[in-house]
Amino acid sequence: MRFLLAIILVLCLQICVHSQDDYCFGKDTERPQTRHFTSKTAYQIIKGTNMEKEYLVPGCKATKIWILHRHGTRLPTVSTIKAAPRLEILRDEIVKNYRVRRTKPDTNALCLEDLTLLSMWKWNASITIDKEQFLTPQGYEDLKGTAKTYQRLYGDVLNKNYNNSHYKFRHTDTQRTTESFKAFVEGLFGVNNTVQPEPIPEQDLLLRPYDYCESWKAHDYSGINSESYKFKHSAVWNKTIEEISKRLGYEYFPLFVLLFEN
Numbered sequence: 001m002r003f004l005l006a007i008i009l010v011l012c013l014q015i016c017v018h019s020q021d022d023y024c025f026g027k028d029t030e031r032p033q034t035r036h037f038t039s040k041t042a043y044q045i046i047k048g049t050n051m052e053k054e055y056l057v058p059g060c061k062a063t064k065i066w067i068l069h070r071h072g073t074r075l076p077t078v079s080t081i082k083a084a085p086r087l088e089i090l091r092d093e094i095v096k097n098y099r100v101r102r103t104k105p106d107t108n109a110l111c112l113e114d115l116t117l118l119s120m121w122k123w124n125a126s127i128t129i130d131k132e133q134f135l136t137p138q139g140y141e142d143l144k145g146t147a148k149t150y151q152r153l154y155g156d157v158l159n160k161n162y163n164n165s166h167y168k169f170r171h172t173d174t175q176r177t178t179e180s181f182k183a184f185v186e187g188l189f190g191v192n193n194t195v196q197p198e199p200i201p202e203q204d205l206l207l208r209p210y211d212y213c214e215s216w217k218a219h220d221y222s223g224i225n226s227e228s229y230k231f232k233h234s235a236v237w238n239k240t241i242e243e244i245s246k247r248l249g250y251e252y253f254p255l256f257v258l259l260f261e262n
Contacts, residue, residue: 072139
């Protein structure tokens with residue numbers, strides 16, 4: 001979490017690290033790095049334009065469709081929401097590195113435009129812990145757009161006339177999945193649809209099988225033998241931290257990380 005939060009800051013502030021010297025986000029009209037924010041990347045940005053070849057099989061006609069879909073992009077967890085305002089401390093320290101301490105690197109430094117953008121950045125105070133992991137507006141639009149895409153490709157199956165014998169919908173009992181369901185059916189049938197999902201079972205073995213799988217619960221996904229632990233202690237991870245730290249004006253990269261200790 002400590003290292004990851006530091007990396008996330010750089011991504012959220014849209015500072016490109018692995019690029020050419022003296023890169024300037026403020027002057028970049030393409031900004032390809034915005035397509036590489038994993039689950040935080042808007043689907044509509046990266047879905048592509050020639051999708052038919054991925055979904056349509058020559059000589060075949062779809063007669064039934066079964067979709068298991070993840071919810072849309074959500075807000076952070078409680079721990080992240082509580083920690084995120086501290087990013088403003090890091091913001092101020094980076095600005096001091098450049099304007100007061102004069103420790104900006106000789107090459108690959110932040111341009112004036114990016115430093116100005118950084119100095120004006122603020123955490124969105126409307127994201128409070130009572131909204132933790134709620135679906136974001138972009139997540140809602142992504143699910144709605146995804147439904148429209150499926151309908152365009154499989155219009156014979158996903159027609160716009162809803163009836164409960166032709167369609168069956170289910171979601172889990174969380175705000176993000178409930179709202180994702182609403183967005184998806186809005187994309188299919190419009191905003192005034194009357195779609196009702198199937199009842200949520202007491203034990204949802206279809207959508208939440210991991211809740212009832214003892215071998216899954218027993219597995220250590222963050223310990224010393226996990227892939228995430230190995231990656232966070234790898235040479236490439238430490239090299240990335242070092243490069244980011246130097247670009248932000250830190251002469252010794254541990255100083256960059258210490259802000260998020262404990």
